[in-house]
Amino acid sequence: MNGPAADAGLDTLLADIDAARSQGLAAIAAASTADELSQTESGLFGRKSVLGRIKQGFGSLPAEMRATAGRALNEAQQELRTAHADAADEFAAAARRTQLQQEWLDLTETPPGPGRGHLHLVTQTTERLEDVFVGMGFTVSEGPQAETDWYNFEALNLPAAHPARSMWDTLYLDLGERTELGDGEGGEASSVVLRTHTSPVQIRVMESGAPPIYTICPGRVFRRDTADASHMPVFHQIEGLVVDRGISFADLAGTLEEFTSAYFGKAISSRLRPSYFPFTEPSAEFDITCVICGGAGCQTCQRTGWIELGGCGMVHPNVLANCDIDFEEWTGFAFGFGIDRLALMRHGIDDLRDMYTNDIRFLSQF
Amino acid sequence: MKVLLSWLREFAPIEGEPAELADHLSDLGMAVEEMRVLPPLDGVVVARVAGLRPHPEADRIQLVDVELPGATGEGTDGALQVCCGAFNMTEGDLVPLATVGTTMPGGLEIGERRLRGQLSQGMCCSAAEMGLGDDAEGIMILPGDLELGAPLMDQLGLAGDVLFDLEVNPNRPDAMSVAGVARDLAARLGVPFEIPEPVVIxxxxxxxxxxxxxxxxxxxxxxxxxxxxxxxxxxxxxxxxxxxxxxxxxxxxxxxxxxxxxxxxxxxxxxxxxxxxxxxxxxxxxxxxxxxxxxxxxxxxxxxxxxxxxxxxxxxxxxxxxxxxxxxxxxxxxxxxxxxxxxxxxxxxxxxxxxxxxxxxxxxxxxxxxxxxxxxxxxxxxxxxxxxxxxxxxxxxxxxxxxxxxxGDLPETARVRVRPARMSHLLGRPFSADELRGLLDPIGLRCAALDDDTDGALEATIPSFRPDVETETDVAEEVARHYGYGKLGRTVPRSPEPGRLTPMQRLRRDLRRVLVGAGLSEAMPNPFLAPDALRRAGIDGVEPVLLLNPLASEESVMRPSLLPGLLIAAAYNSSHRNDTVSLFEIGVVFGPPQPKGADPTARGTAAADVLPTETEHLGVIWAGGEASDAVHLTDLIATAFGLDVELANANDIEAMHPVRAAEVILGGQTVGVVGEVDPVVCERHGLAQRCAWLQVDVEPLLAAATEAAGRPYQLVSTYPSSDIDLAFAVPDSVQASQVRSTLLAAGGTELRSVELFDIYRGDQLASGTRSLAFRLRMQADDRTLTDPQVAEIRQRCIDAVENTHSAALR
Incomplete structure (x- = not known):
């Protein structure tokens, strides 16, 4: 079947397909709910739908006509399916939106959780100091807080009745049986004190191990002091000890300078001034650039531009000898300063006592 | 130690700016704590009291006619009239007069003014007003030989003089004198020093x-x-x-x-x-x-x-x-x-x-x-x-x-061998024998070469004013001082080993962070306690270590437990309207010595026997918390460090709630206590709420954590797992943890976890019994477990619990 009659038949068929497509799209667009949409499905895609019936009639068509009409019909069906699926997605999304709206929450009305706690300022400062020294190749040593007179004084070149013992107001422990102490002079090698510095840890390190030694000793120390804005009977110190071959005073100065710029920043430097400690010789006072004024001079540094940080020096030969270290072969240096004061300085705290009230309003600030 | 520059100059020709001299003094180890340049005070001049008259309007002020060459004023016979509140001078006395226009050291500006109607043309000065001491009582009466009208400070030889306040170290007896300070400073400045020979007739x-x-x-x-x-x-x-x-x-x-x-x-x-x-x-x-x-x-x-x-x-x-x-x-x-x-x-x-x-x-x-x-x-x-x-x-x-x-007995003159090589080694810079001599001779340490010494050493004779210098090292300090600490070099020695924290130190840091992460803040209570603090905290059974010379009796006991301190801290916060604080502390507690039989004559090692025992504890107090909170925290710590921590309910633990406490067990050893503080103790501290409490010995905890940190990897199974739930009626006398342990032991390697997910007490159960429901997860590494295999494990578990604990499956 060729010729004009056949052409006319094809045109009609194509027009029918196009009409069915348009009606189908209109039906999809007309659906206002997901239910209505699903009700359109059989009318659009079922065997009895307009397009379905046209397709069923294809069997009687000549081959070339069937190909053209078939292509048109497939396109129409595809278009309807896409439109239907899009519409279905839209209804689903709208339904989900509606559902989520029900879950509205004021996030600011949530009661506070346990939150995070706070490390004590002394711990924070100690760890920061430890980290700097560990970075410089030091280990961290610890020792008992109650010590014999030997470790706290005598081994440190402070024999009994040494006048310099009055530099420390010492607390003694009452462990029974021990002989009566005369006028706070102490002196019994076996009398037990609360360590007045962490230097006894240095002695223990030297006694128990051979040089080279590069270690720091942070820890709690005790003095018979009345508490005031800048003193507490219980406070914290960090000391450092280096014993190696060829260690010199220049090594002490260089190490403290390296520490100073690592801990306080490049703008802060250090200086050493002659001083006196029984356990070091030569001894020095260790100053740093005033961290408040940067060295220009202010109230804090009494206009000198420097603040005193601690003491240091070359380990006294008697101290090395007390630990059976040959001071001709090995030399060393030691230094020490307060941890609490660094914490106060860093945060502008005026009164040391505030740090030990354990008031959560203080603790939670840091 | 205060010294005047003019006095120092009686021993050595010391020149230089005051600030420069102060720097030298500090650098020599005599730290200048204060420096005061005495002002010339040109406006304060020597004047004569020509007459004294009462003030017509005031009892406490008198009128002074002051004679000053070249000046005329309102006083009798053209003298200056000065109103004065002091009455210690008499006619003819020479006194300091601050003339109009003078600024006093305290900042006061002298102007012509009227006091109760009478003109005052200057001020008669006390010593204090001129910065010459504390005497503010009366006017300073001057010696008769001063030149009338001349500036006073000039006449006294004090104008421009400098007062240094030095901090002198205890090892410097020589610096406790003007002459000694002058000797040190002269040596630094390179000028001669001499103590003048006194002349006595x-x-x-x-x-x-x-x-x-x-x-x-x-x-x-x-x-x-x-x-x-x-x-x-x-x-x-x-x-x-x-x-x-x-x-x-x-x-x-x-x-x-x-x-x-x-x-x-x-x-x-x-x-x-x-x-x-x-x-x-x-x-x-x-x-x-x-x-x-x-x-x-x-x-x-x-x-x-x-x-x-x-x-x-x-x-x-x-x-x-x-x-x-x-x-x-x-x-x-x-x-x-x-x-x-x-x-x-x-x-x-x-x-x-x-x-x-x-x-x-x-x-x-x-x-x-x-x-x-x-x-x-x-x-x-x-x-x-x-x-x-x-x-x-x-x-x-x-x-x-x-x-x-x-x-009597005098110390012998000390002679010290000084080796240039040793000095160089100690100070980190080469020093020749000549250089050493140049630094030491001026401060009286006379050096002589030791002819037969192979090290090229010198012998320094220590002067009698330096008893502190006894050894070569002492001499090194003198060399360093006079060379200048600041001029010695700076080098950084390097440890042959890398720096590090020990595993315990790292884990102690971790422990703190676990607690902080759980919302706890770190407290540092006083380790000294008042004598009744232990009783107040419900601790009776320990003999604490006492201080021999406490500053106050409130601080006379070394804490044997962290509880009293943390209770006080919680109470402090509660009294400041912070009722629900949770605080922790990691700190040492003290107990009596436990001699181990060390040789009492050995000075070092014997220490272990005489020293009190020190144990590091973790203490946690949680005001407003309950026992379960403390248990959760214990679990958190256990999980954080990969530890198998068990709890054993324990009644009547000291200071604890009689029936809300358990011992914390690690590796079969009791390492702490968890639960609630005895409410009686809380009340005694003014804490109205319950207080959760946890105390653990840090050492065994971290030792176990160190071990756990190195445990080998267990392959994660790729086969599916099966869960089953089992509920048992269990008498209260049996701990839930015991049932759990039984389940784990019975289940074998394929029982991977046991979780208690429900507890029920009620009518359907006999009294003194509760239902404990556990979820068991089973899994094999090498195969999928079949239903019969799961059923077999299940039955093993049921049998074990029923047989061991007189419990019944529900």
Whole structure:
């Protein structure tokens, strides 16, 4: 079947397909709910739908006509399916939106959780100091807080009745049986004190191990002091000890300078001034650039531009000898300063006592 | 120690800007704590009191007619009129007048003004107003020989003078004197230093006819020098001397006392003047007390001597002074004194230190003796005293011929071998023998080459004014000081080992962070407790370590537990309206020594036996928390460190809630306590709420954590797992954790986890019984478990629980 009659038949068929497509799209667009949409499905895609019936009639068509009409019909069906699926997605999304709206929450009305706690300022400062020294190749040593007179004084070149013992107001422990102490002079090698510095840890390190030694000793120390804005009977110190071959005073100065710029920043430097400690010789006072004024001079540094940080020096030969270290072969240096004061300085705290009230309003600030 | 630049210059030609000199002093180890340049005060001039008139309108002010060359004013006969609140001057006195336009050291500007209607044309000044000491009581009366109208500070030789306040280290006895400071500074500046030879004209009889010395205990007194001075009159010392004393922090008394103090400041030689008339035959003896003797010292206090204290006695063995500490009232200088018996001694340092500390008498003198005075200065200082006293006594004094010079045990002159190589090694910079000599000679450490020494060493002779220098290392400090600490190099030594924290130290940090992450804050309570703090905290069963010399009884007990301190901290917060704080502490608690039989004569190792035990604890207090909170925290710690921690319910643990407490068990050992604090204890501390509590021994916890940290990896199974739920009716006497352990043991390797997910108590269960529901997850590494296999494990678990715990599957 060729010729004009056949052409006319094809045109009609194509027009029918196009009409069915348009009606189908209109039906999809007309659906206002997901239910209505699903009700359109059989009318659009079922065997009895307009397009379905046209397709069923294809069997009687000549081959070339069937190909053209078939292509048109497939396109129409595809278009309807896409439109239907899009519409279905839209209804689903709208339904989900509606559902989520029900879950509205004021996030600011949530009661506070346990939150995070706070490390004590002394711990924070100690760890920061430890980290700097560990970075410089030091280990961290610890020792008992109650010590014999030997470790706290005598081994440190402070024999009994040494006048310099009055530099420390010492607390003694009452462990029974021990002989009566005369006028706070102490002196019994076996009398037990609360360590007045962490230097006894240095002695223990030297006694128990051979040089080279590069270690720091942070820890709690005790003095018979009345508490005031800048003193507490219980406070914290960090000391450092280096014993190696060829260690010199220049090594002490260089190490403290390296520490100073690592801990306080490049703008802060250090200086050493002659001083006196029984356990070091030569001894020095260790100053740093005033961290408040940067060295220009202010109230804090009494206009000198420097603040005193601690003491240091070359380990006294008697101290090395007390630990059976040959001071001709090995030399060393030691230094020490307060941890609490660094914490106060860093945060502008005026009164040391505030740090030990354990008031959560203080603790939670840091 | 305060020193005046003008005084230093009497020993060395010291020049330079004051600030520069201050830097040198600090750099030499004599830290300048304060420096004051005395202002010229040109506007304060010498004026004469021409007349005194009452103020017509005021009682407390008088009108002074002040005569000042070239000035005319409102006063009588054209004198200046000054209103003055002091009444200590008389007509004819010379006084300091601050003229109109002068700015005083305190900032006060002098202007012409009216006081109660009367014109005041300047101000008559007290010493304090001119910055010359503390005396603000009256107007300063000036000596008659000053030039009228001339600037006062100029006339007194003080204009531009510099006052340095030095901090002197205890090892520097030499720096406790003007001369010693001058010696050090002169060496630094490279200028010559000399103690001028005193000039004494002896006009009296020979001293041996009027005085004698007897050193009974030579180990106490190394040298005892005596001079006798007659024709002494006890009047005020001259203004220049008074001003120097005042500026250096001493109070002028009278000429003899002032000379004594002046000499001590100048040469560092404390001395004592007795009234010769009160010392029978002028005899001075010195010995150690046998104890029990009594003496009234110059301050009016009666002192009892202990055995060994040094004393000075007269011919009749009566105590007339405490050696090096203080004189006695019975021989004190008074207005009637006409002859002085002067003592200038060298005492054993430790003896003086002991006595002065014991008596609480730490004087300027004892401080110097303790540090060590210079025995070689004894004759010079004796003479200097005579020279000064002669100079300040109108008409002069008469000095007896000769000195007495008693000798006891003196330290031998120390000689120290100084090796240039050792100095270079210690100070980190090469020092040649010549360089060392150049630094040491000027401060009196005379160096000589040791000819036969292969190290090229020098021998330094230590001067008597440096008893602190005893060894080569001491000399190194002197070298460093005078070379300059700041000029020595800076090098950084490197440890052969890398720096690190020990595993325990790292884990202790982790532990803190786990707790902080759980919302706890770190507290640091006082480790000293009041005697009743333990009882208040419900702790009765321990004998705490006590302090022998506590500052206060509230701080006399070393804590045996962290509980009392944390309770106090919680109570403090509660009283400040923070009721629900949760705090933790990691700290040491103390217990009595536990001797392990160390050799008591070994000084180091024996320590372990005499020292109290120290145990590091973790303590957690949670005001407003319950036992379950503390248990959760325990679980959190266990999980954080990969530990199998078990709890064992325990009734009647000290300080704990009688039935809400458990022991914390790790590796079969009890390492702590968890639960709630006894409510009675809480109430005693004013804590209205429950308090959750956890205490753990840190050492075993972290030791286990260290081990757990290294455990090997367990392959994650790729096969599916199966869950089953089992609920048992279990009597209350059986801990849930026991049931769980039984399940785990019975389930075998394929039972991967057991979780308690439901607890039920109610009507459907017999009383004293509760239902515990567990979820069991089963999984194999190498296959999928079949249903019969799961059922078999399930039955094993059920059987085990029912058989072990008289429990029944529900």
């Amino acid at each position: 002896e006009t009296g009889e020979d001293i041996s006819t009027v005085a004698s010395v007897d050193i009974i205990d030579p180990d106490l007194c190394g040298r005892f020098g005596v001079r006798v001075i007659r024709d002494v009159s006890i009047g005020p010392s001259p203004l220049w001397m008074q001003l120097r004393l005042v500026l250096c922090g001493m109070r002028p008394i009278n000429a003899v006392v002032d000379v004594s103090n002046y000499l001590m400041l100048e040469l560092g030689t404390p001395n004592h003047a007795y009234d010769l008339a009160l010392v029978p035959d002028g005899h001075l003896g010195t010995r150690r007390s046998l104890g029990g003797e009594r003496v009234v010292t110059l301050d009016g206090a009666e002192r009892e001597m202990l055995r060994g204290d040094g004393v000075i006695v007269d011919r009749n063995d009566r105590i007339i002074g405490i050696s090096g500490v203080m004189g006695a009232e019975n021989t004190e200088i008074s207005d009637r004194t006409t002859a002085v018996l002067l003592e200038l001694a060298w005492w054993d340092r430790l003896s003086i230190s002991r006595t002065s500390q014991r008596l609480g008498l730490r004087s300027e003198a004892s401080m110097r003796f303790e540090r060590g005075t210079d025995h070689e200065l004894v004759p010079i200082a004796l003479d200097r005293f005579c020279e000064l006293l002669d100079r300040v006594t109108p008409g002069g004094v008469s000095v007896c011929r000769g000195r007495l010079d008693g000798r």
